[in-house]
Amino acid sequence: MKFMLTEKTMKNELLALTLLLVAVSLTARAQAAGALRVVATVPDLVDITNRIGGGLVKVDGLAKGAEDIHQVVMRPSFVTKLNKADAVVFLGLSVEHAFLPGLLDVAANPKMRQDPATQGCVGTGCIDTSEGLSVLEKPDTLSRAQGELHPQGNPHYNIGPDQGPLLARNIAKGLSRIDPVHAADYKRNLKEYLAELEPKIALWRKWVAPLKGLKAVSFHKDVCYLGRFTGIDFVDTLELKPGVAPTPTHLEALVREMKEQDIKLIVREQQYDPKVCQWLADQTGAKIAVIGTMANAFPGAETFEKISERNLKALLAAVGKEPS
Amino acid sequence: MRNALLSLLLLLPLTAAAQIDASSTTLDAQQELKELRARLDKIEGAPLKASLSAFNPAMGMAIDLAYQHMKNDQGAFQFRAAELNVEAPIDPFLKGWAVITGTSGGTTTVDVEEAALQTTSLPYNLTVTGGRMFAAFGRLVHWHDHELPVTQRPLSIDSFVGGESRADGIEVSYLFPTDTYINATAGMYDKIGADNTRQDPAGLRSLDQFTYLGRLSTYEDIGDDHSVELGVDSAWTPKRFVTGTTNTRKDTWRTLSSVDFTYRYQPTQGGLYQGIVWGTEILQNDERRFDANNNPANRVNAYSGYSYIQAKMGPRLRPGVLVDLAEGLDQARQLTKTYSAFLTYDVSEFQRLRVVYSRQMDNIPGSRQANIVALQWTGVLGHHVHGFRDR
Known part of the structure; x- marks a missing residue:
């Protein structure tokens, strides 16, 4: 009798656990379905977009991080990610020229289209994190005799440790534009992120x-x-x-x-x-x-x-x- | 008293000088501020300098040169192509491009290889392309000559398609809204193949004399570093009207089908610096053939195909081998085999050197083997975009 009771209890517990898992799974799916789908070109932007977007965004990355950004391979699986995305977060200044324009060209997403003239992204879903950047090394003359120049200036600003706040602010600004309903959340997350990052930058300044x-x-x-x-x-x-x-x-x-x-x-x-x-x-x-x-x-x-x-x-x- | 007066006399000019200095500093600062304001107004208020040329299309040109040493110890320098590309958005819904090519085939000719319009904002993942384009048939078939892994277009695709897959017509492609990449393309063209002489490119034709294409391609990542791509397609021409000793349109349908497979090993570490690409394509041509006087002959079902492996060894070097087999379109038993070894050196992103050794042989009695050595030099001027289709 005791054994039967235990067995019954176990069955009930298993049933409850199964129902709980189903409920959690459904909730997660529902949340994912409601979340803003964002593609970020590099892991730095994946990280910061996750921090700013929190649970309101689902972020997919393209480059893995160990590649040469000038030679990131265009994979068709990136096309499907961009096709479904509500926004694409990119460094801009044509640093993603090897992969982003080609992918946008075939992603069939009216929110983000390739601009052949600038190799940039045009559309409501484009979030360019270089906005407001004090650009260094703008070329005096544009000639390929000077190598593979970036016409708008040096685009590798994500290597600058003090550029984190710029990236974060532009991402928050972009997400708020695309998803104004949650603008206050993005603003709050930005504040929290900066409160964590800025003291670190101050510390790093002492280090260097x-x-x-x-x-x-x-x-x-x-x-x-x-x-x-x-x-x-x-x-x-x-x-x-x-x-x-x-x-x-x-x-x-x-x-x-x-x-x-x-x-x-x-x-x-x-x-x-x-x-x-x-x-x-x-x-x-x-x-x-x-x-x-x-x-x-x-x-x-x-x-x-x-x-x-x-x-x-x-x-x-x-x-x-x-x-x- | 005397000392005090003396001190006052001495200090007066100093005080005056200090006052003059202070007022001049203020004046300098004001002047500087004024100049800065003027400069800022100039920057912010000035029209964009590039505005006059902002709507010009992006332009680029690929120049492709080669020296080929062929059978009988004879060779020639070849101006293969100067290919001018122009591309620009037309409005928020459409973009356009044109590729105008000058080639030397004995006499220099200038030709419009592509001039097409493509939608950019259609719903339901649809894209419509119209005009003169390279039809989305096969894998290497729609690549421009200078983008191929070898100098000469493989005979298997050159003879079966008729050069590049140039076509006048309309194409609709659909990207499936799935996590796995699946793309379907349907097209309707006057004909496919720049050198395909089966149809008069300018003549009128009935609906059953157009060529209809269907293509399905998919892709799967296998882990981070490996991927496979698979494509199947078929181009169907229901009828062809042949004027000869006996005029006929009976049993003249043609299908040109292909299956292509690509395996890529692209380690994430090192980007494009290391890796292997293995590409294979098999084509089948099924059509009724005609003799030199356009008299109907038998229906021939012929096969061809190529397979190549290209390794990437560092940022510059890309060695590889290619095997190409092509049956005769008139006689399937006639088989031409070409074995090629090639080494590509990318001097920079815009300049490429290549050496190719090819050995060609066939099973036609009495024919000789041919050894071909080609040196190719390609440069790109101006605008250059890494296209997804040609990756």
């Missing part, structure tokens, strides 16, 4: 004080915003010109330049060739700092905050300093 005035070279010309934050003077690149691979003649000249100017720091973006950087380090006695150009470039650096912090620690470690 020893880096001020230090001369360095990077592999690609994508570190100007990082340079502005840290005070590091990036004087040259391993690439001959943006997007043009290092040539032996250029590398020899770079070795001379680094010796003459006593440059002791090489910044390698993790996606670029480690061998040539090591060769340069061997020739000049400089130390190498490996940084990520997007969140999730390294395991454990999935968010904008984490990748920014990791990059700064890598720079400090390369010059024998520690965060203070």
Whole structure:
């Protein structure tokens, strides 16, 4: 009798558990169905959009984070994500030229269309996070003789640790425009995020004080915003010109330049060739700092905050300093 | 007293100077503020400098050159193409593009390869394209010559389609609203194939003399680094009117069908720097053939196909091999085999060098094997977009 009671109780518990799971699943589905569907091009934007949107958005990412942003592969699975999206959050300044215009062209989503003239996104669903950015390295002349230039200026501002608030504000602004009913929620989430991020930025500024005035070279010309934050003077690149691979003649000249100017720091973006950087380090006695150009470039650096912090620690470690 | 007077005399000019300095600083600051205001007004109030050319289409040109060393130790420099692309949105609902190509086939010719309009805002995931376009048939078939992995268009698609899949007509494509990528395309054209001479491109025709295309393609990610794509299609021409010794339109229907499969290994780490692409396509042509005098001959069911593997070794180098098999359209037993090895070097995103070695042989009695070495040099001027269809 006791056994039967136990069995009955267990059955009831199982039934209750099943019903609960079904209810949770249905609620989750209903919530997901009601949520704003957002596609973000890079993991930094996925992270911040999740923070600003909270449970009101469902965010899908395109780039994984370890790629060269100039060479992100267009997968048809990205097309289906963009097709169903209410909004696309992108860095802009044509940095996503390798994949976003081509994907928008075939995504058949009237809310976000490719603009062939600007390689940008046009439509109500477009959220460009570069709005209001103080753009650095605007080219004086537009010629491919200068390499693979971005016509509107250097677009790698997400590597600048102090650019988080700009990204967050633009995302909040964009989400509020597309989903005005929840504008107050996005504003509140933005405030909470900034309350967390801004003290960190202040702390990071203290960390990087020893880096001020230090001369360095990077592999690609994508570190100007990082340079502005840290005070590091990036004087040259391993690439001959943006997007043009290092040539032996250029590398020899770079070795001379680094010796003459006593440059002791090489910044390698993790996606670029480690061998040539090591060769340069061997020739000049400089130390190498490996940084990520997007969140999730390294395991454990999935968010904008984490990748920014990791990059700064890598720079400090390369010059024998520690965060203070 | 004397000292006090002396001090006063000495201090007076200093005080006056300090007052003059202060007022001049204020004046300088005001002047600077005024100048800054004027500059700001100029920036904010000025019309956009690019406004006069803002509506010009984006333009680019691909220049494709080659040197080919062929059988009998003879070779030639070839101006393969100068391809001018223009593209722009027309209004919020439509975009347009044109591809005008100059080629050298003995004499230089300029031709409109594409001139098409495409909707951008239709509901229900529909896109309509009309005009002269490369019909969405097969995989490599609708690629422009300079975008192919090898210098020469594989014979299997060149002979069966008739060059690139150029077609005058209308196409409707539908993207299924599913998580898995599935795309369906239906098209109606005068004919498919730039060098397809079965139909007079300018002549009028009845509905049963048009070519109708249906294509279905899908894609699946296998984990983060692997993916497969599959496409099936068939182009059907119900009738063809042939004028010869015996005029006929009986039993002249034609189907050109294909199945294409692509496997990609693209490790996320390193972006496009590493990876493998394996592409395969099999075509079947079923039609009634006609002899040199347009007299009806037998219906021939012929097959062709290619398979290639291209590796990506670093940001610049892409070696690969291609095997191409093509049966004769008139005699399916005649088989031409081409084996190619190629090495592509991307100097930059806009400049490419390529060397290709091909060995071609067939089973026609008495024919000789041909060895072909080609060096190709391609550059892109101006506007350049990474297209989804040609990825």
